[in-house]
Amino acid sequence: MNGDREARMALGVLVEPGSRELGQLVRAEGAPVALDCVLRGVGVSDYLAGAVRARLTSAGLGAGPGVAARIVEGMTARADRLGARIVTATDDEWPPSLDDLVSASREGNMLRRDTDPPLALWIRGAGRLGDVLERSVSVVGARAMTAYGEFVASEFAFGLAQRGWTVVSGGALGVDVTAHRGALAAGGPTVAVLACGIDRSYPTANAGVLERIAEEGLLLTEWPPGTNPHKTRFLTRNRVIAAATRGTVVVEAGSRSGARNTLGYARLLRRSAMVVPGPVTSAMSVGCHVELRVPGTVPVTRVDEIIEEVGPVGELADPIQGAARPEDVLDPLQARILDAVLPRRPRTAEEVAAVAGVSGREARRNLPLLEELGFVVAGDAGYRLAAGLDVPRPPEDG
């Protein structure tokens, strides 16, 4: 019983998910050695050693030499009884997207200290996890949603499922369960990522839907059976929702909504951070609008716009009335800067500034925007005009 997979399973029971200390140890020494360390309380922090001891005691597992094997045996039997399976990074169906949490953790995550990837997932449902998540979007939001949020969550999830996208959410009351239901209604797979044991139907009101999700999609959690949800677990869980999907859509969110936390993880992981605007008179849209003011957040109003964000290049939303016309976008300064960019020979921002007769600062600020709009291309040697670009040039004035 020193296999990598079994060690990960045991560690998933012994240590609260997300631990950066444990994740670093596993990556440095391998899971079997890490398991040995935490069981013996050697080479780990007092905090981690104490937490593991306390868990062994409270679970009545003792601390003898065979404890790891007993845990794995118990987990396997329990999974069988619950119609669940346990998946770790050693399994084929493990979604590589979750491993992005490693670098998020390593690079100094400012949202939360312990955001390491899960070590083991408990799963109910027939689909292979990695496949089901291949084209997925999370749709999350307030528990106390309004009729507006219910309508939008339902429509968006239905539309995403119809277009072949898996809708991921947290199985909670409000926007979450409405999104799951919308996807189920379209006959699409949906994934509920829980913050409690796979045997807990939490919240009770959603027991029926959660059961349907297990039949038609996937229920999954990092916590072993018997674990109750609590606030910090919801926050820990949110990193998985964000990491598992190509982008997160917040439908409605009050100013302290947990959905904002999920959106923060999406940004941290460089996934699309999308927000549905709502009435400025609604407390359930306050969090959405605060997020909308964060640079890079994309407002989405239709399923097409979500798919344009997360889909492969080419799946563009039909523009509404030529929305993104360059003439709506470029101001005179930008137009002048664009005029100073050549089709072939790259120019640095400073050269562009000199030719355009603008300050270096103005050129440096606007060239990335022109790049984003597709007017210029940035290479290692500087900026040049995008290929095939036909910028409308104003006639020369006297």
Added chain:
Amino acid sequence: MNGDREARMALGVLVEPGSRELGQLVRAEGAPVALDCVLRGVGVSDYLAGAVRARLTSAGLGAGPGVAARIVEGMTARADRLGARIVTATDDEWPPSLDDLVSASREGNMLRRDTDPPLALWIRGAGRLGDVLERSVSVVGARAMTAYGEFVASEFAFGLAQRGWTVVSGGALGVDVTAHRGALAAGGPTVAVLACGIDRSYPTANAGVLERIAEEGLLLTEWPPGTNPHKTRFLTRNRVIAAATRGTVVVEAGSRSGARNTLGYARLLRRSAMVVPGPVTSAMSVGCHVELRVPGTVPVTRVDEIIEEVGPVGELADPIQGAARPEDVLDPLQARILDAVLPRRPRTAEEVAAVAGVSGREARRNLPLLEELGFVVAGDAGYRLAAGLDVPRPPEDG
């Protein structure tokens, strides 16, 4: 009768406002010479000459040598009868902000060809135009507003007026007149910029409010008395609304709303382009949301946020729950780039890239964002850390 002021007055009657050709001629030769040219049809395009001839004929003004004097005399008498005055760029109360339209026109305006500043304004109301517009915001939107738009326009205009800001709008049905009414209710000045003669109460339904605006604020127009509104005049008029104010707020807008045109002018003139989000289910917010997807557009949900945009530095909105926390904003790449910026010695984007171990392209894309967020300052020699910046640095990892 060859004074600059009189010539501008006469030209304002003879030529449809906004003419770039006329504006260039006035700037190159002065208004008196320009007037002589258009009257004699010399040194101007056939189009302009023909338009002036047609106008002289239809107004029964003839073409004799005294025509300009007759026009000015008639205008002055008419203004007196209407309780109006005529203001040109030669008058003290002329708002310099309108002259920004010169560069917008010169730099190749892609929204509309003829966006030169007005030559003469007809004004009713006691306040001096330049003073009334000193701290002003335009609040515009759909004629076919919903109850939501009515609520927001009314609240925002009331709040802006209470805080000492002049609300400028177009006097139209819907959002415009609601904004005017909201400002009047707070006892603040409000300015209606019309697309017809100052003697026309258009739309008729707003006659009472327009009269109140003339008493408490200012009614103004570029068109001489007797001019009827039509679609192109609304579009021409919109440039004045955008230029006269520090920013434009679109409250509700269908996909083809003229308010989007005003917002386009605001961007062109480097004024704040602000949009009120609304329900994605509302056709009257479709235009708002399309605009919101244009980079640089600011979503606003409260009066405080509008004032933060257009007010002097320091008038910041109270954050909602620490909305703009850096940890919500920076992704790992940006954090790494920020780490490579020094407090004192400026580094170029390329030096930052080398130190951070990222590509030059990544550095060039993210440094302007970090600058916008107030983390770095850009000077001629490159980027350095903003003064007093206390970036939360993650503890070093092994």
